[in-house]
Amino acid sequence: MAQDSGTRTLISHAQLRRGRGKAIYWTLLTVVVAVFTLVFLGPLYWMVTGALKSGQEIAQTPPTLFPADPQPQNYVDAWNNLDLAKLLFNTFYYATGAVLFQLVLDTAAAYSLSKLRPVFGNAILGLMLATLMIPAMVLIVPQYVTVIDLPILHINLLDSPFAIWLPLVANAFNIFLLKRFFDSIPEDLMAAALVDGATPLRTLWSIILPMSRPILGVVSIFAVTAVWKDFLWPKLVMPSPETRTVSVGIYAFAGGTPMNVVVAASVIAAIPTVVIFLIFQRNIMSGLTTGSLKG
Amino acid sequence: MAITTAPGSVREAPRPASPARPARTGLGRKVRDNLTGHAFLIGAVLCFAVFSWYPMIRGIVMSFQRTRRGVTSWVGWDNYIRIVNDPSFWTAWKNTFYFTVLALVVGYVVPFFVAILLNEFRHARGYLRILVYLPVMLPPASALFLFKFYAYDPSEAGLFNAILKALHLPTSQWMQSPEMTMPAMVLASTWMNMGSAVLIYLAALQNIPGELYEAAELDGAGIWRRIVNVTIPQTRLILLLLAMLQIVATMQLFIEPLILANGAGAEDSATSVAYLIYQHGFFQNDLNGAAALGVIMLVVLAGFSAAYARLTAKQD
Numbered sequence: 001m002a003q004d005s006g007t008r009t010l011i012s013h014a015q016l017r018r019g020r021g022k023a024i025y026w027t028l029l030t031v032v033v034a035v036f037t038l039v040f041l042g043p044l045y046w047m048v049t050g051a052l053k054s055g056q057e058i059a060q061t062p063p064t065l066f067p068a069d070p071q072p073q074n075y076v077d078a079w080n081n082l083d084l085a086k087l088l089f090n091t092f093y094y095a096t097g098a099v100l101f102q103l104v105l106d107t108a109a110a111y112s113l114s115k116l117r118p119v120f121g122n123a124i125l126g127l128m129l130a131t132l133m134i135p136a137m138v139l140i141v142p143q144y145v146t147v148i149d150l151p152i153l154h155i156n157l158l159d160s161p162f163a164i165w166l167p168l169v170a171n172a173f174n175i176f177l178l179k180r181f182f183d184s185i186p187e188d189l190m191a192a193a194l195v196d197g198a199t200p201l202r203t204l205w206s207i208i209l210p211m212s213r214p215i216l217g218v219v220s221i222f223a224v225t226a227v228w229k230d231f232l233w234p235k236l237v238m239p240s241p242e243t244r245t246v247s248v249g250i251y252a253f254a255g256g257t258p259m260n261v262v263v264a265a266s267v268i269a270a271i272p273t274v275v276i277f278l279i280f281q282r283n284i285m286s287g288l289t290t291g292s293l294k295g
Numbered sequence: 296m297a298i299t300t301a302p303g304s305v306r307e308a309p310r311p312a313s314p315a316r317p318a319r320t321g322l323g324r325k326v327r328d329n330l331t332g333h334a335f336l337i338g339a340v341l342c343f344a345v346f347s348w349y350p351m352i353r354g355i356v357m358s359f360q361r362t363r364r365g366v367t368s369w370v371g372w373d374n375y376i377r378i379v380n381d382p383s384f385w386t387a388w389k390n391t392f393y394f395t396v397l398a399l400v401v402g403y404v405v406p407f408f409v410a411i412l413l414n415e416f417r418h419a420r421g422y423l424r425i426l427v428y429l430p431v432m433l434p435p436a437s438a439l440f441l442f443k444f445y446a447y448d449p450s451e452a453g454l455f456n457a458i459l460k461a462l463h464l465p466t467s468q469w470m471q472s473p474e475m476t477m478p479a480m481v482l483a484s485t486w487m488n489m490g491s492a493v494l495i496y497l498a499a500l501q502n503i504p505g506e507l508y509e510a511a512e513l514d515g516a517g518i519w520r521r522i523v524n525v526t527i528p529q530t531r532l533i534l535l536l537l538a539m540l541q542i543v544a545t546m547q548l549f550i551e552p553l554i555l556a557n558g559a560g561a562e563d564s565a566t567s568v569a570y571l572i573y574q575h576g577f578f579q580n581d582l583n584g585a586a587a588l589g590v591i592m593l594v595v596l597a598g599f600s601a602a603y604a605r606l607t608a609k610q611d
Contacts, residue, residue, distance in 0.1 A: 007501070007504075007505040008505025008506075008508055008509060009414055009415055009500070009503075009505070009508065010411065010414070010415055010508060010518065010521055010522065010525075010526065011415055011518065012508075012509070012512065013417075016415075016417075028412075029416055029418060029419065032412065032413075032416070032423070033419055033422070033423065036423055036426045036427065037426065039486075040426040040427060040429055040430060040486075041426060041429070043430075043441060043445075043446065043454075043486070044429070046441070046445055046446075046454055047441045047445065050445050058445075058452065059450070059452050060452055061450065061451040061452045061457075062451065062452075062457050062460070062461070063452050063453075063454065063457050104338070105338035105339045105342065106339055108335040108336070108338060108339070109335065109336050109338065109339035109340070111335055112331075112332045112333070112335035112336040113336065116329075116331060116332030116335060117332065118329045118332030118333045118336060119329055121332070121336075124336065124340060127343070127348065128339075128343055131343065131347045131348070131351075133597075133600060134347070134351060134593065135543055135546065135547050135592065135593070135596055136547065137547040137549065137568075137569040137572060137589065137592065138354065138589040138590070138592055138593045138596075139347070139350050139351065139354065139589070140572065140573075140576070140589070141354060141357070141572065141576045141582055141585045141586045141589055142349075142350035142351070142353040142354035142357060142586060142589075143346060143350045144576070144582075145350075145353065145357070145582060146345065146346065146349060146350050146353065147346075150345065151345065151349060166342050166345070166346060167342070167346040167347075169338070169339055169342035169343075169346075170339070170342045170343040170346045170347045172343075175339065199331075200331045200332075200335070204335075225432060228434055229433075229434050229435060231434075231435060231436055231550050232549060232550070232573070236577065246434070247434045247435070247436035247437070248436075250436060250437070250440070251436055251554065254440065254554075259444040262440055262444065263440055263441060263444055263445065266434075266436070266437035266438075266440045266441060267437070269434055269436070269437050270433045270434055270437040270438075273432045273433065273434060274429070274432055274433070276432070277425075277428070277429065277432040278425075281425055281428070284428075285424065285428065285494055288491055288494055288495065289494055289495055289497075289498035
């Protein structure tokens with residue numbers, strides 16, 4: 001963000017640099033930074049420190065700003081009583097598989113639609129994009145019925161990670177994003193590879209994929225966060241305590257667990273996505289705005 | 296594929312060989328390419344077929360059937376009649392519409408003006424963006440437990456009540472008061488979700504040519520007039536698209552009532568259509584009724600989509 005070289009916006013730079021404009025600008029900036037910090041970081045601070053308070057302290061009026069007698073025991077209890085290690089491992093396992101399945105199958109499909117152009121390719125793409133218009137809640141019941149008794153095969157996928165992995169492959173947003181990126185790769189490169197006798201798979205592997213790292217990164221990050229944030233679908237298809245995801249596990253325990261322990265568990269469950277965000281924030285934000293379609 | 300000649304000669308003359316191998320020319324070549332193309336496509340297409348396209352049709356079929364003791368039979372509109380007569384049906388729609396409208400007023404207008412404000416700043420831009428987007432990255436269940444236990448605590452030990460008390464404002468019962476249930480859910484939901492809208496608006500704002508603002512200013516247009524006459528028309532398509540996406544998302548209100556209000560909430564004030572689908576499908580052993588309610592929801596949302604398509608098509 002160059003300080004002054006940006007394009008002209010609502011208010012001209014000159015106006016913001018002179019006398020009254022400058023004073024207003026700096027006042028407003030200070031106020032906004034303070035208010036945003038309070039509004040968006042404040043609750044997180046409250047969450048992390050609140051979970052450190054004892055049962056009596058959290059019920060105290062007025063609430064204390066700092067935990068008077070920090071109880072790391074709440075976090076330890078959350079970790080042990082809810083078996084968070086197991087829940088986090090499950091979620092991590094589902095997220096990794098989701099990334100792999102989406103990268104392999106969605107990339108192959110987008111490559112085919114963009115470069116190999118099979119017959120009916122456009123019709124198939126249209127049918128895929130049409131699913132973006134169907135709200136997830138409308139499909140939840142028939143999808144569940146399908147998963148407990150797969151058509152033709154008659155396999156029950158309950159408690160199987162495939163019940164999370166395979167439906168996530170049917171992600172028109174990913175295919176759209178990938179296809180648009182592949183469309184921007186010049187045909188000449190493809191033609192050159194063909195002349196050199198490269199098979200389509202070889203071309204994808206050696207030419208297209210190395211050029212597509214940024215978009216593959218975006219798809220992977222979205223896949224991980226989608227699994228980490230999802231709630232209802234994993235709740236339905238992973239019913240046993242051994243296969244639950246972390247959000248579902250915390251929800252299942254929330255009824256009979258002291259609230260500070262539940263919040264401590266919520267903090268731990270949120271750490272992975274927050275860390276991913278802080279590391280990859282540039283990729284995430286650019287991916288969001290290039291796609292700008294996700295509902 | 297039995298080419299024994301050197302690669303060079305194949306490249307020079309692939310076609311003259313055609314009398315012996317007609318498959319190498321025109322159509323044959325195309326079929327081979329298509330086979331590869333389809334092979335690459337098949338995995339994703341199967342997933343779409345099994346988990347998207349088929350369930351869509353199955354949902355409609357199921358809504359006209361009833362399965363009892365393993366026997367499935369056609370029952371016409373029975374499921375629809377039963378679901379409409381559920382005592383919570385109209386309450387759920389009323390609540391869902393109320394949430395959608397309130398979320399539109401708060402969660403749609405606020406991010407736009409936040410984006411306009413952020414776009415004017417030359418400092419702390421990265422920091423402010425990260426702050427706004429941070430809640431989007433939290434698992435919703437985590438964020439909602441924070442709201443449920445700490446922010447919406449109805450005693451004066453709760454965060455919001457403590458703030459209200461410090462400001463000498465009346466405190467609230469939050470989720471235990473039927474009047475406050477919806478505003479409280481909108482507040483939590485907006486806090487969790489507004490980040491993506493802000494970032495999308497910011498990207499759209501950066502595409503507005505600066506000359507337009509300059510010209511407007513020369514014509515004597517003040518800040519508000521510039522927003523109305525330049526910013527809004529220039530971002531109209533994105534504004535409409537996000538309105539549409541937000542309506543579709545908020546109409547599916549589910550996890551907020553489930554976690555904040557334990558489902559129905561005080562005096563049924565939190566029951567949403569999606570929650571009713573969940574109740575019928577997974578607690579009342581009425582998957583067919585739930586499918587019928589899903590189809591009703593699809594029709595209502597298709598109505599919104601049609602209105603959106605008309606709105607965007609008219610002026611282009």
